[in-house]
Amino acid sequence: MNGKISFFDQHNQEQAKCAIPYSSPKCISYYPNRLIEQNVKLRVTSLVIRGDVDHHLNGNWSCHLGQNIESAFTYVRILNTIVSNNVCKPEECQCSEDGKTYFFKYEGFPSGGTFSLECRMEYGFAVEMSACKIIEIIDIDGPYILQDHQLPFLATDTIELVCYAATTGIYVELEWDCLDFKQNITKTNSTFFKNSLSFHVRSSMHNRTCTCKAAYNDFTVLSSLTITVSKAPVLNLRSSFTCNLHKTIELTCYASSELPVIYFESWVHSIDGYFIRQVNGNNNASTSTIYFDECNYEDEGEYLCQAWTTDHGLNLRNNISGRVVTKGPPIIIDEHIYRNSALVLSVKMYSVSPPILMKWFVGTEKLVNSTSFAQTFAETMIQRQIHGTLVTTNGFTANLTIPNISNEHFKVQTTYSFFVKNEFGNMTKDFVLDKTGCNNARAIYFAATSTTSNVYDVPDLEMVNNQTRRNDNDNVARSNRNENLRDEKETNSSEDGYEIPHDYIDVF
Known part of the structure; x- marks a missing residue:
């Protein structure tokens, strides 16, 4: 439960407050002689007023939980105690101005038990009178x-x-x-x-x-x-849905109400706060269902089901949301070739789970970090199109830097390949370079659009991090990689233009 606990005086002026829940006391008092305290263990909040306390505090005081979700009231009455010095001091006997009343204030009672208080008065001629009061302290x-x-x-x-x-x-x-x-x-x-x-x-x-x-x-x-x-409709919808790429998925929202008629509005699709689209559901008296014949990455995100009914002309609304997560291999969002004194091949990708293996190849030869090649990998923010809306999400970037590049490198057509794998599949991006790459030192080149799946036999899975990748001592025979690379390469594209391999294992 979110909110606060507040104390108000008889004039409805806030005196002090504490935040809830009670993970740790977070309290503030608006007056120096007001002390608000919380007992975290017992979940109890109390207000103590120190200093001069008199009849000016009389009236209805209240305690409020949250935005007036729950309130408690108590009537405060301060009795007028007249003593000679206007102060009733602890453990000191005092008398009233007319000498007929005596006062004694004792603050030493423990939290509970039964106690007796005796008042004894002595007069002249050895006359003594006393009275005893039994007090039971209830805490x-x-x-x-x-x-x-x-x-x-x-x-x-x-x-x-x-x-x-x-x-x-x-x-x-x-x-x-x-x-x-x-x-x-x-x-x-x-x-x-x-x-x-x-x-x-x-x-x-x-x-x-x-x-x-x-x-x-x-x-x-x-x-x-x-x-x-x-009386708004009560809605039920699974909080999470998982689908594999190109598989059918459906979301059904169930509604119930004491009122006879329920109306459903269009579902609202959003991702991380970005509005994506409205989706019309297949509605009947108590359910609304949306279908996706071929689930893809653009179908990820939050789906809001909305329903309403009427009661004597008053519209009563309710909503509930569920999240769709798509499981599939990484997809390449953007790729560039930068050339100055060094050649940089750059790939930006989206992956529903962090990549567990990445490799760079030239032809069929696996590259390792050296003075000739530097490989880096980092988590970053990327932009991608979701049903025509540009959204910013978490992604990854991988770079291959070749220092001291010269025109000699482009006399023969050369293919650099980037291989990436997550727990649901893998894909490869090819960069084909030839002599046209030497024409302009500052030009930006887009990579070729070929995509291959399950190209490499990689038994040594490596966890990735934000540092330069270490050598992984891949012992897979180059002849086998070359055969896979040439025989299994194919190009596939989704409606959104992303390159998506179809050859992977469906995981639920």
């Missing part, structure tokens, strides 16, 4: 009411209310007065007491009050919760 923290759903409750929700209190040395009975529900037994571990109540919400419960009473002998303390109920 009850609470009761407090917690609910497992935020208000307003939805009609058809199943709610659990928990009343709890903490005490020292006594047994407290917790009793519910709530919608004529049957009482449950109070449970205790000697210092902590609770009584739970579960029920199915109906619209007729709107504005009804549930009260919990903590009782010890004839002493009682009350706490109340006013129930508010919304």
Whole structure:
């Protein structure tokens, strides 16, 4: 539950507040003589007023949980105590101005127990009079009411209310007065007491009050919760959906309501806060379903189901969202060739899971870091088109740098290949360089569009990081790689223009 706990005086002026939940105390007081404290273990918040306390504080004070989700009120009354110096000092006997009343303030009581106080007066001629008062100190923290759903409750929700209190040395009975529900037994571990109540919400419960009473002998303390109920449809939708590329997937949103007619609006597709599109569902009386015949990377993201109904001309709305995750091999988003004093082959890619293996080849020869070749890999932000909307998401970039490049390198056509693999598949990007690459030292060249899948037999899987990749001592025979490279290469494109290999293992 998110929000705050605030204390207000009789003039509805906020005095102090604490944030919730109670992971650690985060409190602030607006007046120097107000002290607000939280007991994290017991989940108790208290306000202490120090200094001059008089009748100016009399009135209804209140405590509010969240945005007026729950409130508690108490009437404060400060009695006028007239003593000679206007201060009733602790552990010091004082008398009133008329000499007929004596005052004694004692602050040493512990948290609980039975004590006796005796007042004795001595007169002249050895006359003595006394009176004794037996006081039982009861330390009850609470009761407090917690609910497992935020208000307003939805009609058809199943709610659990928990009343709890903490005490020292006594047994407290917790009793519910709530919608004529049957009482449950109070449970205790000697210092902590609770009584739970579960029920199915109906619209007729709107504005009804549930009260919990903590009782010890004839002493009682009350706490109340006013129930508010919304008649908006109750929606159910799986929170997460997973699909493999080019497989069929469907999302179904289920609605229920006490009111007879439910209307569904178009689904809203978004990614990381970017609005992508609206999708019309196949709707009937209580469900709305959207289908994807061939799931692809553009179908990833959040899908918001929206439904509404009417009650006496008032529209009551509700919504719920589910996330679609696409499992597939990496895809190349962008690739460039930069040439100055060095030649840089650069690839930007998107992968639903971090790559677990990357390699660079020239022809069929695997490259390793050396003075002739430098390979780098980093996580970065990339931009990609999703159904015509440009979105920024997490991605990866890989570079191959060839220092001291010269025109001699381009006399013969040379193919550099980048191989990348994640847990769902792999792909290869080829860069074909020939003598045209020498015409302009600052030109930017786009790589060839060939894509190959499952080209290399790579038994030594390597975890990637943000540093230059280490040598991996690949012992796979070059003849086998060459045969795979030439025989299995093919080009495939999705509707969004991304190069996507089709030869991979479906994983659910």
